[in-house]
Amino acid sequence: MASPQVKRYVIVGMGVRSEFYYKSIIQDFNEVAKLVAICDTNQTRMNAANDHLVELGGSRVPTYKDTDFDKMVQEQKADVVIVTTIDLFHHVYCIRAMELGCDAITEKPMTIDEEKLQLMIDAEKRTGKQVRVLFNYRYAPHHTKVRELIDSNVIGEISTVHMDWILDCAHGSDFMRRWHRNKETSGGIQMHKSIHHFDLVHFWLNTEPELVYCIGGLKFYGKENAQRRGVQNLGDRYLNNDDAKSDPFAIHIDENDRLKRLYLEAEHEDGYIRDRNCFAEGITIEDNLSMIIKYKNDAVMTYNTYAYAPWEGYRCVFNGSKGRIEINVVESGYSAGGEPVAKESEDGGQEKPYIQGGVEQTKIVVYPLFEAPYVVDVVKTDGGHGGGDPVLLRDVLVGDTKDDFKRAAYIRDGGNAVLVGVGANHSMKTGLPIKVQELVRW
Numbered sequence: 471m472a473s474p475q476v477k478r479y480v481i482v483g484m485g486v487r488s489e490f491y492y493k494s495i496i497q498d499f500n501e502v503a504k505l506v507a508i509c510d511t512n513q514t515r516m517n518a519a520n521d522h523l524v525e526l527g528g529s530r531v532p533t534y535k536d537t538d539f540d541k542m543v544q545e546q547k548a549d550v551v552i553v554t555t556i557d558l559f560h561h562v563y564c565i566r567a568m569e570l571g572c573d574a575i576t577e578k579p580m581t582i583d584e585e586k587l588q589l590m591i592d593a594e595k596r597t598g599k600q601v602r603v604l605f606n607y608r609y610a611p612h613h614t615k616v617r618e619l620i621d622s623n624v625i626g627e628i629s630t631v632h633m634d635w636i637l638d639c640a641h642g643s644d645f646m647r648r649w650h651r652n653k654e655t656s657g658g659i660q661m662h663k664s665i666h667h668f669d670l671v672h673f674w675l676n677t678e679p680e681l682v683y684c685i686g687g688l689k690f691y692g693k694e695n696a697q698r699r700g701v702q703n704l705g706d707r708y709l710n711n712d713d714a715k716s717d718p719f720a721i722h723i724d725e726n727d728r729l730k731r732l733y734l735e736a737e738h739e740d741g742y743i744r745d746r747n748c749f750a751e752g753i754t755i756e757d758n759l760s761m762i763i764k765y766k767n768d769a770v771m772t773y774n775t776y777a778y779a780p781w782e783g784y785r786c787v788f789n790g791s792k793g794r795i796e797i798n799v800v801e802s803g804y805s806a807g808g809e810p811v812a813k814e815s816e817d818g819g820q821e822k823p824y825i826q827g828g829v830e831q832t833k834i835v836v837y838p839l840f841e842a843p844y845v846v847d848v849v850k851t852d853g854g855h856g857g858g859d860p861v862l863l864r865d866v867l868v869g870d871t872k873d874d875f876k877r878a879a880y881i882r883d884g885g886n887a888v889l890v891g892v893g894a895n896h897s898m899k900t901g902l903p904i905k906v907q908e909l910v911r912w
Contacts, residue, residue, distance in 0.1 A: 476502055477867075480548045482509040482539060482563050483555030484519040485732060486807060487577060490859075491552050492519075496528035498860075499867040506546040509534045514736035521731070539563065543570045550575060557662060558655045561586040568599035575602045575866065579665045580884035582657030584892050584909040587885050591910060594881055603884030604866065607666045608673050608877040609858035612832045612848045616797055617674050617875050619846065624836055626792030628675060631771040635667050635784040641804035642757065642777025643719045646691040646748035651755055653895075658755040660686070661891040664775055667784070668763075669879065669887040671771055674788075678886050681764040682893025683903040686756040690778045696749035708745045709734070721745050721806045728807040761894060762903075783831075793838040800831040829856040885910065 479495060481488050488508075495503045505523075508531055510516045516533040523530060534542035543551065551567035553560050553576040561581040564574040580603045581587050594600060607613055620628065637645075637659075645663070650656040672678060689695060693704055703713035703720070714720040723729040723745045733744035746752070757777040764770050783800040834846040851857030865871045865878060889906040896904045 477549040481552045484510040494863045518731035565593040568597040609862040610856045625790030633786040636779035637777040638782040643748040653754040668890040677765040677767040684761045684894035684897040686759040
């Protein structure tokens with residue numbers, strides 16, 4: 471039997487998220503995948519990533535600055551480029567990867583505005599290569615189960631959806647500490663976080679967005695809001711900040727080895743500050759969003775999110791011609807460095823740490839018309855997002871998974887999710903609903 475072909479991968483953007491990919495390549499799928507180089511604007515960050523590669527059981531790989539991206543792809547004979555840069559530059563590296571003969575895998579969001587999306591659509595047509603967007607939420611067992619229920623017509627034709635998705639203080643505040651706090655680099659949480667939720671609805675309903683209306687604002691974070699509530703710690707960052715010692719919103723990157731190596735020790739190269747105060751000036755994104763989204767199948771969703779909740783998760787309901795589905799999910803804790811979080815047990819002790827992105831509680835209930843409601847069982851497995859992350863990574867790196875639900879997301883899927891976020895941004899500026907399919911040419 472012939473040995474499987476080993477694909478050669480390079481990663482551009484070596485922040486915390488890149489580990490999700492290189493750890494899996496090294497430890498789980500090294501028979502079919504090989505990391506051959508890494509790329510970043512910051513050499514210190516690449517050195518820290520190389521050290522971590524060794525800690526995970528791998529070997530150091532060549533490093534290339536962003537200005538040598540083309541050289542890296544050509545010298546290392548890359549087959550696939552994985553893009554985990556800040557969102558503003560996803561389109562740059564995806565497009566150039568395709569022009570150099572590679573397929574691209576990008577973190578969500580695929581990009582942050584319709585102009586960049588159009589450039590990606592055009593590049594895919596021009597080169598014959600493809601962009602894959604990693605929407606890991608599609609692969610969570612409870613999310614696949616919802617798709618299965620809807621496909622089975624158990625509640626008939628769906629007319630309305632209502633979703634409340636909330637971020638707890640640890641997670642929500644972290645968007646306000648890092649580069650995501652700037653709308654011009656992230657597009658806002660409607661792009662970087664809610665994009666998951668928009669895509670899930672497209673996946674669940676097997677449809678595309680048509681119309682988006684949004685009202686949003688910065689209601690909790692930022693200096694002005696903090697001053698109104700009497701918050702005392704208004705320094706620019708948390709490092710060397712005496713007031714931050716007792717601030718529950720603070721992170722201490724000098725005490726977290728991963729954050730220290732990737733960011734604090736790398737500051738001298740590019741000046742990027744990872745621990746900005748979430749109550750300091752300069753935040754240009756929203757922490758509250760209320761939206762109405764109309765889909766091509768005539769279903770309508772009302773969507774709300776806010777980023778300073780006491781717990782994290784969501785509640786979503788689907789109303790159909792034969793009944794109603796409700797799903798309630800409580801997600802596990804967030805940590806800025808991506809490390810497991812220790813959960814306090816009821817007796818005050820420490821339970822086994824659980825993985826970030828895990829699912830603590832899930833309940834799916836079907837309410838048929840004129841019949842008794844019933845709870846739908848969902849089997850969780852090991853790994854993030856209820857066991858969905860390992861399935862996703864195998865699907866991406868090996869590709870031998872039979873998938874009746876077509877969970878793999880490509881440029882149209884990624885683009886449709888982007889269009890909802892784009893529509894939200896335009897709607898907040900104009901006060902009008904936005905016909906999002908008119909923003910691009912597929």
